[in-house]
Amino acid sequence: xxxxxxxxxxxxxxxxxxxxxxxxxxxxxxxxxxxxxxxxxxxxxxxxxxxxxxxxxxxxxxxxxxxxxxxxxxxxxxxxxxxxxxxxxxxxxxxxxxxxxxxxxxxxxxxxxxxxxxxxxxxxxxxxxxxxxxxxxxxxxxxxxxxxxxxxxxxxxxxxxxxxxxxxxxxxxxxxxxxxxxxxxxxxxxxxxxxxxxxxxxxxxxxxxxxxxxxxxxxxxxxxxxxxxxxxxxxxxxxxxxxxxxxxxxxxxxxxxxxxxxxxxxxxxxxxxxxxxxxxxxxxxxxxxxxxxxxxxxxxxxxxxxxxxxxxxxxxxxxxxxxxxxxxxxxxxxxxxxxxxxxxxxxxxxxxxxxxxxxxxxxxxxxxxxxxxxxxxxxxxxxxxxxxxxxxxxxxxxxxxxxxxxxxxxxxxxxxxxxxxxxxxxxxxxxxxxxxxxxxxxxxxxxxxxxxxxxxxxxxxxxxxxxxxxxxxxxxxxxxxxxxxxxxxxxxxxxxxxxxxxxxxxxxxxxxxxxxxxxxxxxxxxxxxxxxxxxxxxxxxxxxxxxxxxxxxxxxxxxxxxxxxxxxxxxxxxxxxxxxxxxxxxxxxxxxxxxxxxxxxxxxxxxxxxxxxxxxxxxxxxxxxxxxxxxxxxxxxxxxxxxxxxxxxxxxxxxxxxxxxxxxxxxxxxxxxxxxxxxxxxxxxxxxxxxxxxxxxxxxxxxxxxxxxxxxxxxxxxxxxxxxxxxxxxxxxxxxxxxxxxxxxxxxxxxxxxxxxxxxxxxxxxxxxxxxxxxxxxxx
Amino acid sequence: xxxxxxxxxxxxxxxxxxxxxxxxxxxxxxxxxxxxxxxxxxxxxxxxxxxxxxxxxxxxxxxxxxxxxxxxxxxxxxx
Ligand SMILES: Cc1ncc(C[n+]2csc(CCOP(=O)(O)OP(=O)(O)O)c2C)c(N)n1
Ligand SMILES: [Mg+2]
Numbered sequence: 001x002x003x004x005x006x007x008x009x010x011x012x013x014x015x016x017x018x019x020x021x022x023x024x025x026x027x028x029x030x031x032x033x034x035x036x037x038x039x040x041x042x043x044x045x046x047x048x049x050x051x052x053x054x055x056x057x058x059x060x061x062x063x064x065x066x067x068x069x070x071x072x073x074x075x076x077x078x079x080x081x082x083x084x085x086x087x088x089x090x091x092x093x094x095x096x097x098x099x100x101x102x103x104x105x106x107x108x109x110x111x112x113x114x115x116x117x118x119x120x121x122x123x124x125x126x127x128x129x130x131x132x133x134x135x136x137x138x139x140x141x142x143x144x145x146x147x148x149x150x151x152x153x154x155x156x157x158x159x160x161x162x163x164x165x166x167x168x169x170x171x172x173x174x175x176x177x178x179x180x181x182x183x184x185x186x187x188x189x190x191x192x193x194x195x196x197x198x199x200x201x202x203x204x205x206x207x208x209x210x211x212x213x214x215x216x217x218x219x220x221x222x223x224x225x226x227x228x229x230x231x232x233x234x235x236x237x238x239x240x241x242x243x244x245x246x247x248x249x250x251x252x253x254x255x256x257x258x259x260x261x262x263x264x265x266x267x268x269x270x271x272x273x274x275x276x277x278x279x280x281x282x283x284x285x286x287x288x289x290x291x292x293x294x295x296x297x298x299x300x301x302x303x304x305x306x307x308x309x310x311x312x313x314x315x316x317x318x319x320x321x322x323x324x325x326x327x328x329x330x331x332x333x334x335x336x337x338x339x340x341x342x343x344x345x346x347x348x349x350x351x352x353x354x355x356x357x358x359x360x361x362x363x364x365x366x367x368x369x370x371x372x373x374x375x376x377x378x379x380x381x382x383x384x385x386x387x388x389x390x391x392x393x394x395x396x397x398x399x400x401x402x403x404x405x406x407x408x409x410x411x412x413x414x415x416x417x418x419x420x421x422x423x424x425x426x427x428x429x430x431x432x433x434x435x436x437x438x439x440x441x442x443x444x445x446x447x448x449x450x451x452x453x454x455x456x457x458x459x460x461x462x463x464x465x466x467x468x469x470x471x472x473x474x475x476x477x478x479x480x481x482x483x484x485x486x487x488x489x490x491x492x493x494x495x496x497x498x499x500x501x502x503x504x505x506x507x508x509x510x511x512x513x514x515x516x517x518x519x520x521x522x523x524x525x526x527x528x529x530x531x532x533x534x535x536x537x538x539x540x541x542x543x544x545x546x547x548x549x550x551x552x553x554x555x556x557x558x559x560x561x562x563x564x565x566x567x568x569x570x571x572x573x574x575x576x577x578x579x580x581x582x583x584x585x586x587x588x589x590x591x592x593x594x595x596x597x598x599x600x601x602x603x604x605x606x607x608x609x610x611x612x613x614x615x616x617x618x619x620x621x622x623x624x625x626x627x628x629x630x631x632x633x634x635x636x637x638x639x640x641x642x643x644x645x646x647x648x649x650x651x652x653x654x655x656x657x658x659x660x661x662x663x664x665x666x667x668x669x670x671x672x673x674x675x676x677x678x679x680x681x682x683x684x685x686x687x688x689x690x691x692x693x694x695x696x697x698x699x700x701x702x703x704x705x706x707x708x709x710x711x712x713x714x715x716x717x718x719x720x721x722x723x724x725x726x727x728x729x730x731x732x733x734x735x736x737x738x739x740x741x742x743x744x745x746x747x748x749x750x751x752x753x754x755x756x757x758x759x760x761x762x763x764x765x766x767x768x769x770x771x772x773x774x775x776x777x778x779x780x
Numbered sequence: 781x782x783x784x785x786x787x788x789x790x791x792x793x794x795x796x797x798x799x800x801x802x803x804x805x806x807x808x809x810x811x812x813x814x815x816x817x818x819x820x821x822x823x824x825x826x827x828x829x830x831x832x833x834x835x836x837x838x839x840x841x842x843x844x845x846x847x848x849x850x851x852x853x854x855x856x857x858x859x
Binding site: 410 | 797798799801819821822823824825826845847
């Protein structure tokens, strides 16, 4: 749309947003809006006063440009939707509405909010979809699984809004990464507040988007097409950014610290939609030219409180009045009238039309008949069933040819000479130089995926020539260009966040966090973003990311922790921890094909492990289903369930105890989430005794969960209470003390003989002679 | 004429042996200092060992695919 019509449409859109949010403000403060009584219980972070920034930005974007907003993004969402409705034809709009959520929302809109044409209907669809999402109803855009702060609708280019301040910066950057790698003609927009410039992950994202390699090393030159759009309303909640909590004197100046072009940073008058549209349009052109990333510092003001509990203690009446004097909607309307583009009567008619429409929308969304509340159902599946896709979506086509003949790559040549099994003719383990190792198993699965699936993109710190910190990827840089395998900066948060964003756009990033201990640097990205978007999107988004992290050893307290239990604790992540080459290759293949996020734990102590259980690790592709534990040794007296590398000391204990007439059945969990209890329950029904061993700290650990569940599911079969054996709740001590920290085979024997077999005369051989109750009492 | 030995280097962190991936020079070849003469591999890296001096390769003690301990003499150059 161009000309006067476009200018008037901008006013109309701002009016729609203001009316929408006034309605919510009224529900929160008065328990109703007009004659509609409704007690809305959820959050309301309103953007009253910021409409020009939202509408101006959306005016300059196409439906293929994707925005990623914040907790305060109703306005940005509506503006993007309204702009997309103007840009999409009737047929496209009808298809979009029809195909969303099996038509539930469209039916409600057709019945309760009919309109004369497709655009009118689409606008009611947009308003009803958002409002009933805010009310967490079935008709909401995310089926009620998102709510006010997380509503989005991808067909209009409105990608997830995020309740974690600044989180959208990294996710938008990942979207830009995938757009660039696919040569798309579109941009990703991170829409966060001025307060988010205090967030480390935002800085990581800014750096990531402007990495020199995009210009220098990638075949498709040009930086990521990401616009960092900061809606600068001068406050976080009650803290002022400029002058109080931030070091910058002007937000736009942060660009100067990043690149010599200062990320084209500009401060924009965010009270004027045309100034914002002009700036976004100019930045968009730069971004499509590969000259990004770009920063906009869009100054505006929120008249509404941060949320409805805000008592405005941090600002004066004079300040609010001064901003009110330049209210963006009133000012813009006046300028249209002054310029003769609109007369007063027509302007009033816009307001009346919008108010009438809004009343109807609120009435429909509040009505449980039109917008049914979400019911859990007897099986809980309404929410539980959204956690995982449990599916695989094959790629449409194949990737481009690799850069070289794989057979000529040294790593692959060397592997070809190795034995596929791990034992020599006498049954002795082979050197890792002579047999396929766990490291090789992972490599083979990843290589096969790279060669067959164009969606696979590998990155992490030192992933190219170094081959990943532990050489899993050695050889890949000879075969694949930078858009398939690249070195990331030391930005764990950005590594994970960009993978989330890229996966939302159709990519399948495989990322490496060098050590599991570094998970803390990407806590939000793993636990709030990667884990949750599938369910918060009501299953409409997939985030198929594989996160590889190694579990260290000998490097002390910050480089040796098994944190698989942390990942297993957070709903929404699949977690595997293979301990043999055969399992590593087969489980990795399943992870790479999965539509769900999978966290892969890899013990550094096992990278050189050869295959001791199967005759051979197959050369070709094969799969091991995620969730299936594996019986590694058959026995009759005690079931020992191990997680990760604990398998090996358990087997050593089994060999030793055999000489004393005690027979262990050793089961390797292989996966933590999901976990098929069946084989373990069968084993326990035979043995009646259970020991669970892992290298993680015992307190709150995953084996505690397994133990408690197995006790519940197999109570009648148990002869004695199960025992868990993990690491004590201490820091991991130095290399020389690890024998007293990670469970060793004598410790396993001690526990089995004393606690499970009731051998009161047994004298302990292991290092753990401490008083468990006393330790537990003092938090150790 | 001095005899200069090329040894299997220290490969760090608990790596005690490595495999000969390729012999790039043979007995009688002239080499200059810094020229690559043997490629070795460990589970984590593949690397080229360079001639410690300019001269002629007079002895090679290893074969391709052989696994050799760190510190072992691999070849001798007469400089
Ligand atoms: C990581 C994180 N820390 C704190 C909060 C709580 N919180 C919500 S909004 C907000 C202020 C954000 O300020 P700004 O980014 O300027 O956005 P605005 O609210 O002004 O739109 C805070 C501190 C949060 N949601 N996420
Ligand atoms: Mg702010």
